Amino acid sequence: MGRKMKDVLAKSIIYLATGITLCVLLFIVGFIFVKGISLVNWDFLTRDYNEKVFYAFVQEEVVPMTIDAASLSQKDPYDKRYESSLEGPIYIENIGAAIAKVAYKNNATEKEQFVFSYIEKDSPLLSAIDSTGKKLSIGTDYILESINGTDFEGLSLEDVAAQINHETGELKIKVVQPGGGVRSNIITTLYMVLVSLLIALPLGIFGAIYLTEYAKPGRLVNIIRFAAECLAGIPSIIFGLFGMAFFVVALKFQISLLSGSLTVAIILLPVIIRSTEEALKTVPTAFREGSLALGATKLQTIFKVVLPCAVPGIATAVLLSIGRVVGESAALLLTAGTVAQIPGTLFSPGSTLTVQAYYVAKEEGNIELACAIGIVIIVIVIVLNILSRITSDKLNVFNKK
Template identity: 60%
Template sequence: MRKLKEIILNLTVWLCAMFTVSVLASIVGFIFIKGIKLIKPSFLFSDYSANGSGGILPMIVATLYTIFLAVLIATPIGVLAAVYLKEYAKQGKIVKIIRFATESLAGIPSIVYGLFGGIFFVVVLGFNYSILSGALTVSIIILPFIIRTTEESLKTVPINYREASLGLGATRFQTLYKVVLPSAVPGILSGLILSIGRVVGESAAILLTAGTVAQMPHGIFDSARTLTVHAYLVTKEKGNIEEAAAIGIVLIVIILILNSLAKLISKKINKANY
C-alpha cells in the first residue's frame, strides 16, 4: 500500500511538471511561430514609423532604461530594509506590521501603482510623463519582492558564520558586509531576476507614468514607450498579432540575457567567496 502511494505521488509530480512545461512550451511556441518572420535587423534597429515600416529600437532603449533605473533605485532600498528587519530590528509588533505591509504591497494591482505614480511623480513632483516617473513607479512595485527575497536569503546564512566572525573580533557591521551579505548574494540576485521579469512585464503602470511617445528617448526625463506598452497599443489599435508576437520574442530574449548575466555574476561572487 505504501509503495502504491509513492508511485501515485511520483506520477502526480511528473504529470504536473509535464503539464507546466507543455503550457510554457505552447505559449513560447505560439509567440515564435506568429512573430519570428518579423525578426529582422530593420525591425530591431530602426526607428518607429506610424505607417508600419519602422522598427522598435526606441522601445527597446526605453525598456532597458526603465529596467536598469528601476533596479538601481529599488535594490539598495530593498536590501538595506531587509538587512534592518533581519539583523538589527527588535522582533516585535512593529516588525510584524512592516512585514505585513510589505506582503500587502506585493499583492496590489499594478494599475493602482500606476494611478499613484501618475498623481505623485508626474503631477506633484513635476517629472511629467517620463522614463524617470515610470521607473520610480515600477521600483515601488518590485520593492516588496527584493525585501522578501533578501530577508529569506539572510535567514539561510548559517548562524555559525556570524558566531565565528564575531569570535575572531570582527564588529557586527564587519560581519554583516564581509560574511553575511556575500553568502546571501545568490538569493538576493534571484530576487533581482524576479524583479527584472516584473519590470519587463509591466504595462499599466508604465502607460500612466512614462507615456506612449514612440520616439527615441534622449534621457530619463523624456516620455517613452516600452516594449510591453507598444505590444498592447499595436494589438489594440491595429490588431497586429504578428508584430505583438515579435515584440514578445524580443522581450523573452532580453529577459534571458539579463537573467544569464545575473547568474554569471552570482557564480563569480561565489567563487570569489570560496
C-alpha cells in the same frame, strides 16, 4: 495492494500535472514564435517604430547596371508592409539604383509609393549626406518621395524615372525610412531596468538588513513584513495610479522615464526585501559570532561577512526584478507613456517593449507584430538572467577565495 495503487495514482497525477504545465508553456512560446518570427530581422531590431523622413544630398553619377533585366525584376522590397508591386522596377543610371511602384501600407492606411528595389554597390546613394555633412544610409526598401523639390505623388513610374534622369549635379532627395522597428523600445526597456534597479536594490537590501540584523522581533517587524507581503500581491495598476498621482502630478515629473522607474521601483521593493531577507537568514549565526569575536564591528560583519554569503539570494532577487520590470505594462502606461522614442533625459517619455506590444495589439490589431515584440522580450529576459547569473557566480568564486 491498496497502498501501492494510491502511490501509482499520486505519481500519475504528478506526472500529468507536470506534463500539462510543460505543454502549456511550450504552446505559449511556440505560438509567439510561429506568429512573430517572420518579422524579426536586423531592420526590425535597429529601426524605430515611427517612420523617419530626411533629405539626402547625392552627387549625380552614371553607374551602369551590373545585373541582367531578369534578375532586376526579381528584386522586390522585402518589407512586408509593401502589399504588392504595381509597376517596375526600372533602373536609373544617374543614381545607380532601381525604383518600383508599390502599394505601401502604413497602419490602417494604404497608398502608392516609390521605393528603391535595387542599389548598385557603386551607387552615389551609398555616399549620401544630410545638410550637416553627416553620412546617411539608404536601403532597398526606403521610400522615395521627391527630388530637387519635385513631388512624385500621382506620377507614374516612367514619369518619375524620366524626372530623375533629367536632373544633374547635386540632387536633393526626400527619403522616408520605413518604421515598424523596436530599437527605441529596446533601449527604453533597458533604461527602465537600470534606473529602477538602481533605486530599488539599495532600498530593498538595506530594508532587509534592518529586518534581519537590527530590528527586534515584535509587533513592528511583523507589521512591516505583513505590509511587504500585501504590497507584493497588489495589482500593478494600483501602483500605476499612485505613480501617476504622486510622481507625475504632485511632484510634476510628468509622464517620463523617471516617473515610470520610481513606480516600478516601488513594485520591486517587496520582492527584493523578502528575497534578500531570506538569503540573510541562511547565513549561519557562527559566521557573525566569529567575525565579532575577532574584533569586527556589527556593520563590518554585515558588509564583509553576511552580505557576501547572501549573494546568491540577492542575485535571485535581481533576476525576479528584471523579469518584473521587462514584463510590466499597466503601471508604465500611466507613468512612462506610450511614445515610441528613446528618452533624451530622465524627464522624457518612452515606451517599453511590453507597452509597445500592448499598443500594436490593442490599437492596431497587429498580432504578428505584437508576437515579434514578444520574441524580443523573451530573448532580453533570458540574456539579462544569464548575465546576472554569471555575475553572481563570479562573486561567489571571489568570496570563496
